[in-house]
Structures are given as structure tokens and as C-alpha cells.
Amino acid sequence: MNGWIRSAIGAALLATGLAAQAAVEPETVQVPAGSFVMGSDRAEREAAYRLDEAAYGARTTRTQRWYENERPRQRARIDAFAILAVPVTNAQYATFVRATGHRAPDVSEAEWIRSGLAHAWAATRRFAWSGGAPPAGREEHPVVLVDLEDARAYAGWLSAQTGRSWRLPAEVEWEKAARGEDGRRFPWGKRWNARRLNSADAGPFDTVPVGRFPEGASPFGMLDAAGQVFEWTSTTTGDGRSIVKGGSWDDRGCGVCRPAARHGRPPDLRHILIGFRLVREP
Numbered sequence: 001m002n003g004w005i006r007s008a009i010g011a012a013l014l015a016t017g018l019a020a021q022a023a024v025e026p027e028t029v030q031v032p033a034g035s036f037v038m039g040s041d042r043a044e045r046e047a048a049y050r051l052d053e054a055a056y057g058a059r060t061t062r063t064q065r066w067y068e069n070e071r072p073r074q075r076a077r078i079d080a081f082a083i084l085a086v087p088v089t090n091a092q093y094a095t096f097v098r099a100t101g102h103r104a105p106d107v108s109e110a111e112w113i114r115s116g117l118a119h120a121w122a123a124t125r126r127f128a129w130s131g132g133a134p135p136a137g138r139e140e141h142p143v144v145l146v147d148l149e150d151a152r153a154y155a156g157w158l159s160a161q162t163g164r165s166w167r168l169p170a171e172v173e174w175e176k177a178a179r180g181e182d183g184r185r186f187p188w189g190k191r192w193n194a195r196r197l198n199s200a201d202a203g204p205f206d207t208v209p210v211g212r213f214p215e216g217a218s219p220f221g222m223l224d225a226a227g228q229v230f231e232w233t234s235t236t237t238g239d240g241r242s243i244v245k246g247g248s249w250d251d252r253g254c255g256v257c258r259p260a261a262r263h264g265r266p267p268d269l270r271h272i273l274i275g276f277r278l279v280r281e282p
Contacts, residue, residue: 199247
């Protein structure tokens with residue numbers, strides 16, 4: 001084989017490799033360096049409780065003090081980063097599963113019962129994968145039934161595929177991307193609007209294809225930051241739980257859908273309400 005042919009073949013292989021990388025490089029939005037208003041004050045938390053009470057006709061979230069562990073309203077400064085515009089989808093995760101043989105999203109009945117979750121195990125079956133493939137018609141829905149290590153494994157694989165560094169966002173990064181710099185209560189502004197997100201207030205009580213609520217975009221263009229699914233972050237609580245953000249399709253109110261809201265969940269929990277998105281290093 002002469003040198004020209006070898007060079008042509010090498011160029012073709014390189015082009016194929018670059019095309020493959022481009023195919024798995026997901027869309028991101030840019031979040032600039034600088035300060036933003038994070039956390040909440042008493043007025044915001046009170047407003048969140050009132051939203052919940054109006055939606056549920058009960059004082060459960062207030063009685064259980066759901067929003068009392070939110071960080072105090074303050075200014076925080078962080079470096080620039082890029083974050084996925086939407087949560088990781090079943091289709092994107094399927095590429096990873098096929099390439100690596102990583103376990104597919106699912107949960108056994110025994111594991112689900114041990115977790116002590118409110119939903120019956122039967123409710124998980126429409127989200128569970130079969131034969132290494134997501135449920136038909138849900139390819140563009142956010143992937144769920146993935147725990148923290150599953151999300152990190154996907155980030156490691158995507159880093160290797162693209163030659164870029166991907167990871168879970170820290171809580172402070174996720175919050176800035178979701179609410180912008182001015183401390184708004186929701187990604188779109190201060191006032192609650194059930195038509196701007198997938199929650200149980202106006203949604204189908206299920207996940208939907210990602211990006212269906214452009215009117216709910218954050219100032220940086222991040223979509224599905226409120227409702228749809230909670231999202232893992234890399235931030236942990238004092239008792240070893242991992243912070244999830246964003247609220248879900250199962251929530252009404254939706255005080256928990258505010259970017260300032262935060263809840264800790266066991267890192268090995270595989271839940272129908274929890275997915276993830278990633279940050280890309282500059």
C-alpha cells in the first residue's frame with residue numbers, strides 16, 4: 001500500500017471518528033462567570049408553601065418543613081461552564097448502554113419496596129427498559145431509574161467519546177443555570193405559571209419529550225429546569241445524601257419546582273422521578 005493510499009485511509013478514519021464524536025456531543029447552553037443570587041428568603045419560602053397548599057388543599061409541605069433547608073438568599077460567584085440544554089434522554093443513554101454493556105435503567109420490586117417510596121412498584125414498569133432498550137415511544141423522554149453512579153458512568157463514557165470533560169453539576173452551578181443572575185423564583189420569572197413546565201398541575205402526570213416547554217426556559221436557555229424530572233447533582237448533604245433539584249411531573253404547586261428548592265436522596269436510589277444532565281468543562 002503506497003503512502004498516498006495510507007494517508008487517504010487515515011484521513012477517512014479520522015473524519016469518521018470526528019463525525020461519531022459530533023453525533024454524541026449533546027447540545028449545551030453557556031453560563032458565564034460571575035455572581036448570581038442563590039437561595040431563598042422567608043418571603044419566597046412562604047410563597048412556595050402557599051402554592052402547595054392551594055394545589056393540594058393540605059399543609060403537608062409546611063408541616064414537614066420541606067423548604068427550611070434551602071440556602072439563605074445570597075450572592076455567589078462561580079466560573080463559566082456549559083450545561084446540557086435538556087436532561088439526558090433515553091435515546092442518548094441507550095447509546096451508552098449499547099456501547100458499554102452498562103446496566104439498563106430498571107429497579108426490582110424488592111429494591112423499590114426497601115426504598116420506602118410512595119409510588120407502587122407497578123408504577124415503575126412504564127419507565128423500565130427491556131432487552132437493553134427503552135420503552136417504545138419514550139426515546140426522547142428523560143432517562144429515569146438511574147442512580148448517581150449510573151449518571152457518573154455516563155459522564156465518563158461521554159468524556160471518552162468526545163474528548164471533552166463532562167461531569168454532574170454542583171448544586172450552585174445547576175441553580176445559576178436554572179434561574180439566571182437576578183434571583184427569580186422560577187426559571188422564567190417571579191410568578192408561578194403551570195403552563196411553562198411539566199408538573200402535575202397541567203401536565204399528563206408522566207414524563208414528556210424533553211424541550212417541550214420553551215416558554216419555561218431559564219435566562220441562559222436551559223429547558224426543563226422546573227418540573228419534568230428531578231436531577232442529580234454532585235453536591236452532598238451532611239448525612240451522605242445527594243442533592244436533587246428541579247421538581248418533577250409528579251409534583252403540584254409547585255414549590256418544589258423552584259431552583260432554590262433542594263432535597264437529599266440516597267445516591268443509590270433509582271427513582272421514576274429522578275434523571276440528570278451534565279456540565280461540560282470549558
